[in-house]
Amino acid sequence: MSLVVKSLSYLHPDKEPVFENLSFAIGNGEHVAIVGSNGAGKSTLLALAAGIFRPAAGEVITPDRLWLVPQQLGSYYHQTVAAVLAIEPKLQALGAILSGDAGQEHFDVLQNDWEIEEKLHLALQTWGLGHLSAGTLMAALSGGEKTKVFLAGMALFDPALILLDEPTNHLDLHSREQLCHFLQTTRATVVMVSHDRRLLNYADKTFELDRSAIEMYGGNYDFYAQQKMIQTAALQAQEAAHEKTLRQTQERSRHLAAQRQKKEARGRAEGKSGSLPRIIAGGLKSKAEQTTARSAELAREKSTAVAAGLQRVRAQLSQLQVLRIDLGASTLHPGKVLVDAKDLVLAMANARSGHHSASSCVRACACAYRAVTVRAKPPCSTC
Numbered sequence: 422m423s424l425v426v427k428s429l430s431y432l433h434p435d436k437e438p439v440f441e442n443l444s445f446a447i448g449n450g451e452h453v454a455i456v457g458s459n460g461a462g463k464s465t466l467l468a469l470a471a472g473i474f475r476p477a478a479g480e481v482i483t484p485d486r487l488w489l490v491p492q493q494l495g496s497y498y499h500q501t502v503a504a505v506l507a508i509e510p511k512l513q514a515l516g517a518i519l520s521g522d523a524g525q526e527h528f529d530v531l532q533n534d535w536e537i538e539e540k541l542h543l544a545l546q547t548w549g550l551g552h553l554s555a556g557t558l559m560a561a562l563s564g565g566e567k568t569k570v571f572l573a574g575m576a577l578f579d580p581a582l583i584l585l586d587e588p589t590n591h592l593d594l595h596s597r598e599q600l601c602h603f604l605q606t607t608r609a610t611v612v613m614v615s616h617d618r619r620l621l622n623y624a625d626k627t628f629e630l631d632r633s634a635i636e637m638y639g640g641n642y643d644f645y646a647q648q649k650m651i652q653t654a655a656l657q658a659q660e661a662a663h664e665k666t667l668r669q670t671q672e673r674s675r676h677l678a679a680q681r682q683k684k685e686a687r688g689r690a691e692g693k694s695g696s697l698p699r700i701i702a703g704g705l706k707s708k709a710e711q712t713t714a715r716s717a718e719l720a721r722e723k724s725t726a727v728a729a730g731l732q733r734v735r736a737q738l739s740q741l742q743v744l745r746i747d748l749g750a751s752t753l754h755p756g757k758v759l760v761d762a763k764d765l766v767l768a769m770a771n772a773r774s775g776h777h778s779a780s781s782c783v784r785a786c787a788c789a790y791r792a793v794t795v796r797a798k799p800p801c802s803t804c
Contacts, residue, residue, distance in 0.1 A: 423449045423582050423610035424470060429479035431465055439465050440632050442479070447626075449581075452604060452611040454624035454642055461630045463614040464492055467584045470612070488580035490571040492587040492614075494559070497567070503541070503555035506574050511537050512555055544577035545570075548596070564591030572600065575609075585613040589620055618642050663730050670724040 424447040431439045439462040447453050455463045468474045470481050471489040503509040514530035515537060531537075538555070545553050548569040559567055568591050575583055589597050597617075604611060604623040615621055621642035629636045629645070638645045753759065 423447055423451070423484055424612065425482040426470075427480050427482070429466075429469065429481060430477045431462065431469060431474065432477045438477075438632060440630065442633070443630075443635050444479075445628065445635050445637070447610060447612065450608055450610055451626060452624045453613070454621040454627045454645075455612060455614045455630055456621070456627055456642070456645065457630035461632070463630055464586050466630065467586050467612065467614060470582075471584055484581040486578060486580040487582045487584070488574050488578055489584040490568070490574070490586060490588045492590065494564070494567045498558075498560040500559055501555065502545070502553055502557045502559065502570055505559060505570055506541070506544075506577060508537060508541060508577070509555075512541075540577055544573040547576045548573045548599070565593055565596065568592060569596060572596075575603070575607075580609055582610045582612070583607070585611065585615065587615055588613070589615060589617045663727055667724065667727045670727055674724060 426443055426445050429443040430441045433439060443466075455466060457463055465474065467489065468491075469476055470483055471487065472483075473489075497505050501509065503512050510530050511532075511534055514527040515535070517524070517527045518531065534540075541555060542551065545551055550566060550569055550573060553562075553566075553570075559570070562570070568588060572588065574580075588600060592600065597620075601620065601623060604620070611624075613620065613624065621627070624641045627638040627640065627642055627645035629638065638648055640648075
């Protein structure tokens with residue numbers, strides 16, 4: 422196995438659990454996509470596997486040759502390319518030796534990696550970064566170049582396990598194609614977190630993560646999405662069945678209540694008329710009340726159980742179903758506000774597919790916005 426997770430738990434600094442008691446294993450050479458809702462702990466799981474975070478309990482077993490391509494790059498801005506790629510000590514040792522310093526400590530650091538400079542240049546060149554040097558500061562690079570520096574680490578170290586955390590966020594189309602080709606050809610074990618469905622479709626398995634469990638699906642993202650659709654349809658059928666049963670149970674309860682009222686009215690009428698002896702009338706009344714009360718209690722219990730089952734099904738459906746808002750045709754003048762949104766995660770389709778964003782027709786990727794205002798505008802030529 423290339424990655425083994427045993428009874429893993431992780432807590433936020435405020436002691437709120439991210440996930441608890443997770444266990445799973447990923448075999449050598451497998452490509453696995455990790456999916457889950459926002460805040461499920463996908464990036465945290467990769468950081469734990471990379472040794473950046475410490476677990477609250479459990480352990481993660483990984484091979485020695487491991488490489489992480491992180492999502493958040495802000496902490497690396499003041500580092501050099503060599504520092505980010507963890508080869509700065511080797512380059513300094515090589516420089517010292519070539520300058521005539523034959524101290525043993527330099528040879529210990531270099532570990533006979535005499536071609537480290539050439540390997541660095543080749544790795545950077547592989548990802549279109551041949552113009553960079555070991556001393557280039559990350560702050561001087563674009564978002565895509567920063568990501569490609571980390572991707573170059575895959576060529577530099579040939580790791581046995583690669584962890585990819587949203588690797589296509591800042592990449593151009595050519596670099597995305599290059600990454601997809603890499604995933605098709607690499608023999609390394611790959612664990613990836615991404616909103617790029619094309620990338621996730623290079624996975625052999627898909628793991629869905631939540632706080633208390635991780636569920637394995639034996640296929641890529643499209644297979645996973647299909648299985649979720651099947652689950653959703655099954656839950657919707659259960660929801661309809663529960664709703665029907667609940668309606669029938671409530672109708673039965675109303676019918677029993679009406680019957681009880683009729684019997685009580687008839688009993689009062691017979692008691693007043695004296696058609697039955699008082700002792701017999703009293704016994705019949707008591708028996709009728711007990712029978713009716715028991716039937717009503719059974720109906721209430723069944724209604725409560727069905728309502729609880731319906732609530733559970735709806736809770737499961739709420740986790741599976743995607744929020745959809747159909748604005749319809751707007752009659753507002755151009756420039757009027759249609760939607761105000763905050764903390765929005767927006768996935769827009771490729772313009773060639775015929776699906777467009779509400780504000781403009783663009784080729785798009787998964788994007789996160791702190792605040793969005795969509796204004797009315799005339800249809801574009803492709804709409």
